[in-house]
Amino acid sequence: MKAFSKFRAGAITAVAIAALVGTSVLPANAGQVDFRKPVPGSGKGITIGFIGLADSIGFGKDVHDSIAREAKAAGAKLVFCDSKLDAATALNCAKTFKLKHVQGYLNFQPVSSASAAICKAGPQVPVISIDIEQDPCQAAFMGADNSYAGQVSGIALGNYFKKNFNCQFDSFISLEDYGVGLVNEARMGGYRSGFESVCGAGSIGDKLIKIDAGRLEPALAKMKDALTTLPNAHHIIVVAINDEGIQGAFSAAKAVGRAGDIYAAGQGASASAWCDIKNTPNWIADTAYFPERYGEIGVPYLLDLIKGKKVPFHLNIKHVAINAGNLFTIFPAAKSKCA
Amino acid sequence: MVKLKAGSTQSSGEGGVKRLRKIPDSAPLVGVLLLMMIIFSVTSEYFFQLDNFKNVLANAAVTGIVCIPSTLLIISGQIDLSVGSAAAVSGMLLAQVVNHHGVPLGLLSALIFGLVLGCFNGFIVTVIGVNALITTLGGLGFLYGVALLIGNGQTLGMKNFEWLGTAQPADIPLPILIFAGLAIAGSITLRYTTFGRSIYAIGSNPNAARVVGIRSKRVIFQTFILSSVSAALAGSVLASQLSSGDPNAGLGLELQVVTAIVLGGASLAGGRGSIFGTVLGLLIVGVLNNGLILLDVPTFWQRIAQGLMLIIAVSFDSIRAKLNQSRS
Numbered sequence: 001m002k003a004f005s006k007f008r009a010g011a012i013t014a015v016a017i018a019a020l021v022g023t024s025v026l027p028a029n030a031g032q033v034d035f036r037k038p039v040p041g042s043g044k045g046i047t048i049g050f051i052g053l054a055d056s057i058g059f060g061k062d063v064h065d066s067i068a069r070e071a072k073a074a075g076a077k078l079v080f081c082d083s084k085l086d087a088a089t090a091l092n093c094a095k096t097f098k099l100k101h102v103q104g105y106l107n108f109q110p111v112s113s114a115s116a117a118i119c120k121a122g123p124q125v126p127v128i129s130i131d132i133e134q135d136p137c138q139a140a141f142m143g144a145d146n147s148y149a150g151q152v153s154g155i156a157l158g159n160y161f162k163k164n165f166n167c168q169f170d171s172f173i174s175l176e177d178y179g180v181g182l183v184n185e186a187r188m189g190g191y192r193s194g195f196e197s198v199c200g201a202g203s204i205g206d207k208l209i210k211i212d213a214g215r216l217e218p219a220l221a222k223m224k225d226a227l228t229t230l231p232n233a234h235h236i237i238v239v240a241i242n243d244e245g246i247q248g249a250f251s252a253a254k255a256v257g258r259a260g261d262i263y264a265a266g267q268g269a270s271a272s273a274w275c276d277i278k279n280t281p282n283w284i285a286d287t288a289y290f291p292e293r294y295g296e297i298g299v300p301y302l303l304d305l306i307k308g309k310k311v312p313f314h315l316n317i318k319h320v321a322i323n324a325g326n327l328f329t330i331f332p333a334a335k336s337k338c339a
Numbered sequence: 340m341v342k343l344k345a346g347s348t349q350s351s352g353e354g355g356v357k358r359l360r361k362i363p364d365s366a367p368l369v370g371v372l373l374l375m376m377i378i379f380s381v382t383s384e385y386f387f388q389l390d391n392f393k394n395v396l397a398n399a400a401v402t403g404i405v406c407i408p409s410t411l412l413i414i415s416g417q418i419d420l421s422v423g424s425a426a427a428v429s430g431m432l433l434a435q436v437v438n439h440h441g442v443p444l445g446l447l448s449a450l451i452f453g454l455v456l457g458c459f460n461g462f463i464v465t466v467i468g469v470n471a472l473i474t475t476l477g478g479l480g481f482l483y484g485v486a487l488l489i490g491n492g493q494t495l496g497m498k499n500f501e502w503l504g505t506a507q508p509a510d511i512p513l514p515i516l517i518f519a520g521l522a523i524a525g526s527i528t529l530r531y532t533t534f535g536r537s538i539y540a541i542g543s544n545p546n547a548a549r550v551v552g553i554r555s556k557r558v559i560f561q562t563f564i565l566s567s568v569s570a571a572l573a574g575s576v577l578a579s580q581l582s583s584g585d586p587n588a589g590l591g592l593e594l595q596v597v598t599a600i601v602l603g604g605a606s607l608a609g610g611r612g613s614i615f616g617t618v619l620g621l622l623i624v625g626v627l628n629n630g631l632i633l634l635d636v637p638t639f640w641q642r643i644a645q646g647l648m649l650i651i652a653v654s655f656d657s658i659r660a661k662l663n664q665s666r667s
Contacts, residue, residue: 052638055637055638055639056638079635080635081632082638082641084638085587086587086588086590087494087581087583087585087588088398088401088577088580088581088588091580091581092394092398092629092632093632095390095394096385096394096632096633098390099385099388099390099391099394099633100385100633110587111494111581111583111585111587112494113494113495113496113497113581113582113583113584113585114494114581114582114583114585116582117501117504117505117580117581117582117583118581178491178492180492181491181492181493182493
């Protein structure tokens with residue numbers, strides 16, 4: 001997922017303090033809000049728009065379905081337009097919203113730097129951006145807090161290694177995606193700061209190996225190469241910018257008979273990864289983003305804005321670390337899928 | 340009486356064939372376009388509005404700018420698959436240079452990039468002799484990497500250069516005017532100039548064209564330059580519309596271009612096609628996309644409808660061409 005999130009001074013300070021004192025307590029994170037169902041009928045007679053990321057991507061489709069479901073529950077008319085990961089298409093969506101007289105819209109188009117042009121082309125109504133900044137028209141920003149999301153799983157990994165291996169490990173492989181810039185830095189940096197907050201500042205040091213492999217195929221290919229360079233390592237930490245990276249890493253490790261040598265953490269905890277999280281013993285943690293519940297923030301707060309109510313600018317998701325033990329509790333639907 | 344009847348029937352049959360021959364090749368496309376416009380006008384209250392037509396044309400304009408020289412290239416039997424990545428590089432280059440050295444230098448650098456790329460493609464194809472498909476497919480990947488490299492994987496915001504993409508002289512978006520100008524120039528070139536006739540000759544029969552003294556390599560080289568420069572211009576227009584350079588902006592542009600051109604009746608084997616047909620192909624795709632969005636058709640169905648429409652339109656055109664051939 002391409003997502004941009006501001007680094008907040010408070011969170012960074014908290015991370016720094018946590019790293020220094022070696023505590024495993026998660027940093028306080030401002031701007032997180034609870035999911036809330038819109039009041040039935042609260043959107044009656046209101047037309048809202050949604051510029052989607054891409055329905056062809058599981059994450060984008062989950063967000064779309066969630067928003068459609070909550071808009072329907074609120075009684076609002078939803079006008080959906082798929083940006084298909086393309087800013088020019090999103091620009092066209094904004095123009096269409098103007099034609100259709102939407103009274104407020106959620107914007108999940110992927111190119112932050114094109115947001116000014118899109119804001120200008122669209123109707124001058126309240127806008128909530130999703131995961132990607134949409135200046136200058138965004139009245140609120142909802143979605144992932146990438147730095148915090150990285151820390152959540154980093155801390156879980158740190159706790160596991162502290163408990164089982166006294167924080168001893170051979171390598172810390174980071175499967176990154178340089179194409180998403182700031183998100184990559186925030187998320188992958190979050191892993192490291194989270195891990196070091198448990199196992200000590202500087203504990204990763206020169207054991208860090210960064211690989212540009214944010215998707216399944218490159219992770220599969222490059223992890224095999226990486227494992228070849230670490231023939232005698234049996235405690236290799238692998239973190240990835242998304243679940244696909246970890247799925248690729250485990251496939252690579254299995255292919256060379258070394259699935260037991262890697263200990264991994266991913267990002268997303270999307271439905272497509274549930275069964276792997278449940279059934280792969282060394283999949284230690286995964287940060288949940290809850291795309292299937294985005295509508296429970298986006299729709300009620302957008303309706304509030306349209307009605308002139310005050311809404312906090314930051315509407316961040318409360319990320320949670322998932323593992324095989326708590327998967328079915330947090331995602332009950334996983335039970336039937338992975339039984 | 341019987342003879343007279345038979346004669347009149349034959350005469351009427353010949354007349355029918357003659358009338359069929361007189362129907363322009365583009366008539367089925369015009370029919371499809373009109374039919375779609377009628378359907379969308381009836382089914383969506385938002386379709387038949389001036390602002391919506393402007394949206395359709397403005398959206399089609401960026402692809403259209405690339406389509407015009409690409410039509411010449413396809414008629415000559417060549418293809419340029421690097422146009423999407425070329426547009427992305429030029430947009431990134433434009434944003435980078437505009438931010439540091441101003442608009443004129445930014446535009447100039449984007450266009451010079453197009454020129455250099457066109458020369459490179461033309462050289463590889465005509466001098467080294469590498470197949471155009473392979474050459475430009477390589478360019479597609481290579482240039483995408485360059486686009487990512489320019490911004491280090493990031494998009495580049497660009498300030499104070501919106502006019503190329505958003506200005507509306509006489510209430511008409513500038514990209515539409517640029518596209519219209521290019522379409523007229525392209526049409527005149529193909530119909531009334533030696534260069535245009537050479538393109539048809541090379542595409543129809545390269546050997547015969549060489550025998551009659553047409554400098555095929557030179558014409559193809561020049562057409563590659565036109566193609567790359569137009570891609571650079573389109574990338575600049577797009578970057579201006581979005582106020583930013585985006586390394587992913589041109590992804591898939593090459594397929595949109597080929598779709599519009601083939602839909603417009605051009606043959607990928609060369610020798611057949613027209614600018615008017617390409618414009619119609621472009622409008623059909625644009626109107627279909629716009630109409631489906633206005634009707635809130637789910638994305639997956641939009642893709643299915645777009646694919647089906649292309650197959651049906653091309654099949655229809657092919658059947659009509661075969662009928663014409665068998666009757667003649």
